[in-house]
Structure formats: structure tokens, C-alpha cells
Amino acid sequence: MRDISEFSVSAALLDWYDQNARHMPWRVGPADRAAGVTPDPYRVWLSEVMLQQTTVAAVRDYFMRFTTRWPDVASLAAAPDDQVMGEWAGLGYYARARNLLKCARVVADEYDGQFPDTVNALLKLPGIGPYTAAAVAAIAFDHPETVLDGNVERVMSRLYDIHDPLPGSKPILMKEAAALTPTQRPGDYAQAVMDLGATICTPKSPACGICPLRTPCAARIVGTQADLPKKTAKKPKPTRFGHVYIARRRDGALLLERRPDKGLLGGMLGWPGSEWSDTPSETPPFAADWSVLSEEVRHTFTHFHLVLRIWTAELPAETTTDGLTILGKHEFKPSDLPTVMRKAHDLWQRQ
Numbered sequence: 243m244r245d246i247s248e249f250s251v252s253a254a255l256l257d258w259y260d261q262n263a264r265h266m267p268w269r270v271g272p273a274d275r276a277a278g279v280t281p282d283p284y285r286v287w288l289s290e291v292m293l294q295q296t297t298v299a300a301v302r303d304y305f306m307r308f309t310t311r312w313p314d315v316a317s318l319a320a321a322p323d324d325q326v327m328g329e330w331a332g333l334g335y336y337a338r339a340r341n342l343l344k345c346a347r348v349v350a351d352e353y354d355g356q357f358p359d360t361v362n363a364l365l366k367l368p369g370i371g372p373y374t375a376a377a378v379a380a381i382a383f384d385h386p387e388t389v390l391d392g393n394v395e396r397v398m399s400r401l402y403d404i405h406d407p408l409p410g411s412k413p414i415l416m417k418e419a420a421a422l423t424p425t426q427r428p429g430d431y432a433q434a435v436m437d438l439g440a441t442i443c444t445p446k447s448p449a450c451g452i453c454p455l456r457t458p459c460a461a462r463i464v465g466t467q468a469d470l471p472k473k474t475a476k477k478p479k480p481t482r483f484g485h486v487y488i489a490r491r492r493d494g495a496l497l498l499e500r501r502p503d504k505g506l507l508g509g510m511l512g513w514p515g516s517e518w519s520d521t522p523s524e525t526p527p528f529a530a531d532w533s534v535l536s537e538e539v540r541h542t543f544t545h546f547h548l549v550l551r552i553w554t555a556e557l558p559a560e561t562t563t564d565g566l567t568i569l570g571k572h573e574f575k576p577s578d579l580p581t582v583m584r585k586a587h588d589l590w591q592r593q
Contacts, residue, residue, distance in 0.1 A: 251401075251455060252424035252431055258454035259434035264441070266298065267305055272430055281429070283357040283382035284315045290377045291342055291369065295335055295544070298440070304333055315357070318343070319350035327510050328578035335544075336507050336580060341369025359383040377432065386428040388420040393439025399471035400443060403460035407472040481547040484522045486515035486539075486583070488552060488590050489530060493559040494571030499527070506543065511567060512583040518548060528563050530555035535593050541582040552586050 260272045268289035270281045288308060292301045307329055312318035318326070323343060330339035345368045349357055357378065358364055364375035376387040390398075395408060398415045406414065424431055442449045450462050461467040489497045499514045501507050514527035526532055532553045539550040562568065576587050 251422045251458070252426075254454045255434040255438065256424075256427055256431060259430060259437060262437070262441070263433065264298075264437050267302060267309075269433065275430060281382045283359075283378060284318075285309060286382040287345075287357060287370075287374070287378050288318075288342075290374050291338055292333065294338060294374075296333060300333070304329070314355070315346050316350050316355045319346040323509065324511070324578070328575065331510075331578055331584070332581055334581065336510055338369065340503070340509055344368035345370065357382070359385065361385075361387055380432040381429045384427070384429040386423050386425045387432075388416060388423045389432040389436070390416050390419055391436060391439075393436045393443075394419055396445065396471055397435055397439045397443045397455075400448070400461040400467045401455060401459050403464060403466060403470070405466075405470065405472055407474045410474065411471070479542070479546050481549060482518040482520065482522075483549050483551075484516050484518040485524055485551050485553060486513040486586050487526055487532065487555070488513050488586065489527075489555045489557055489561075491557045491559050491561050491568075495559075495568050496574050497527075497557075497561075497563060497566045497568055499566050507580045507582075510580050510583075511569075512579060513586055514566060515550070524553075526553065527566065530557060535589065537589055537593065539582065539585045539589055541585060548582065550582070550586060552590055554590055 256272075263269075263272050265271065266289070268285045270279050275281075289301065289305055292304055292308075308318075311329065312321055312326075321343070326343055327336070327339055330336065330342075333339075348367055349355060358367075359379060359382070361372075361375045361379045364370050364378055365372070370378075373389065373391060377389045377391075379385040380387040380389055390412070395412070395415050398404065398418050399408075399411070402418050404411055404414060404418075408415075419435070438453070438455070442453045443455075446468075448467055450456050450459070450467060453459065453462075456462055459467070461470055491497075497514070498511045500511055501509065503509045516522040516525050532555045535552040535554065537552075539548075539552060541548045541550070576584050579587060
């Protein structure tokens, strides 16, 4: 492994960041930070939770809607669950939204609305793991914590020409990243490394010619940068199947069910349905004249593909059913559904 101690990585990156920092609605830019503007820990935390497994482009509009509707942690903590889950719909990984509410309520109730500023204290909050704790501590409070996301992993693997595949190489990448984290401007530095990975040291065709770290980069010197980081081959995603049942009363009301708190789409409203498996059984939630649509819904989760058959029925206006939620014609909002359930709704509407 090449010794790059003679080259000040942090100084080079911070100089580059001062001129090239991305503009984001949750970020305090380097010029404002130098002028004494401090980041809002609430906005830093919210953005980091939203950005997990999601792109910056996908998060921007969600972040703006959230912070317009709930501008601080106290207002988010006081929000009804359904409203927050509805605003989250489409971002996926709905356990994040449930933990978001839990965390906001703990901060509001137990910390007087102020986020703690150390990694150890942040780790005690619901839904905050090592990465998020380090990111909030560094970016919001300017503590010299090491932030290791996918962008930083890529930068470190190329800077040191590390060929051990991810995820097994995470400890050594963390060690190298920690050794480079400065005590001066650590929050800006953390964002600088992430920006470098997102805009210059990209997964494909890295722009080495304009990279501020091109001189010490071991992978560039030997020509292996395009091959890094190496990753352990993923197993193919299995495909599961299921049935959903969309019933509408003659007065326009729809019958939905709330999913269990734990598991995929936990706590969210959706269409009643079967288990998701290789051979799901047809299990209508109640007796009705069900008919199946000719098309199916296809959706991909993190670990599997899902194919849903859609059954529909029209019901008398007075129909009620134990265990299901009845939403009137003007109460129901398709946008409040998780993406896979909204796909089923949209397909039903088209047919």
C-alpha cells in the first residue's frame, strides 16, 4: 500500500470543496460556514435518513416538502403517523419513516428538542446507526468523525489501490478514511470526500484529470481505478408472488388494511392481500364477486422481485368489514400509498 503521508489529502480536498461544493437544500456551504453559519442538526439528520439507499436527486423534493410542512423536530414529532408516512410514500424502505418519527419524538420529549452532539449519544436514538451518527456529529457539530458511505469507500479504495472486495474491505477502508480525517473543518471535509466520489471519482469513467487527489492516487498511477472498488458478487434476486384485493363501494369508498408495524411496508395502509411467496393462496378478505385484472403489478424490493395479481369487486354502499379501514371517496389519496400499492391502484384505474 502506497504511503501518501507527504501529500495533504485534507487540505487538497478542502481547497477543491471551497470552489466546487454541491448546492443542497440541507447543506450550509463552505462560504456560509466560514462566515459563522452553523448547520441545523434537524435538517442534517433528516437528509441523512432520507439519503439512505436513495439518490440526492430523488430526495430533494421530499426534503423540501418535509421541511416546509415540519420545519423543526418538534413539529415532526407532533405530526400524525399517517401524514408522515404519506409524505414518505415513494421513498421506499418504510422502516426509515417509522424510525424517523420515533427518533423525532425521543429528541422532542427527552432532549428538549435538541439533538445530542456525540456519536455515542446519537447512537442511542431510534433508527440511527454508526454511519448516520458519524455524519450528524461531523456535519452538524463539526466533530472529527469519519463518515464512510459508498462514495467515500470508492475514493479510499482507489486512493490506496485496495483490491479486497466489499463489503469485507469496509474495516480497512474505514481505517484509511479515519487516518485522513482532519481536526480542522471535519464537517466540510466529510462532505468534500462525498462530493468528490459523487462528481469526480464516479463509479464509471472517473475524471482523474481534474481530481484534486490525482497525484497521490495509487490506483490512477497503476491504472486500476476503473476496476475499483471490487465487490463480492451478489446472488440473483428471487421472485415472489401475491394477490391484492381492491374493493370499492357504490358510494366511492375504498376498503384498505393497515399492515403490521414490523416487516415490509410496516404500519402503512394498503390493499388487503395474500402472503408474498412462491405459491401464494387466493385468500379474499371477504366474500364478494371478485374478478381478476388481465395485467399484473411488478415491483422490486431490495432483496426480491414481486409480482401481484389484482382482484377487484364492487360492493353495496353500506358494506362494512371488521379489521379493514374504510376511506371515503374524498378521504382516499393514492399518493399516501406505498409505491407497490399505488401501482396496483393505478393499474386498476386504467383497466
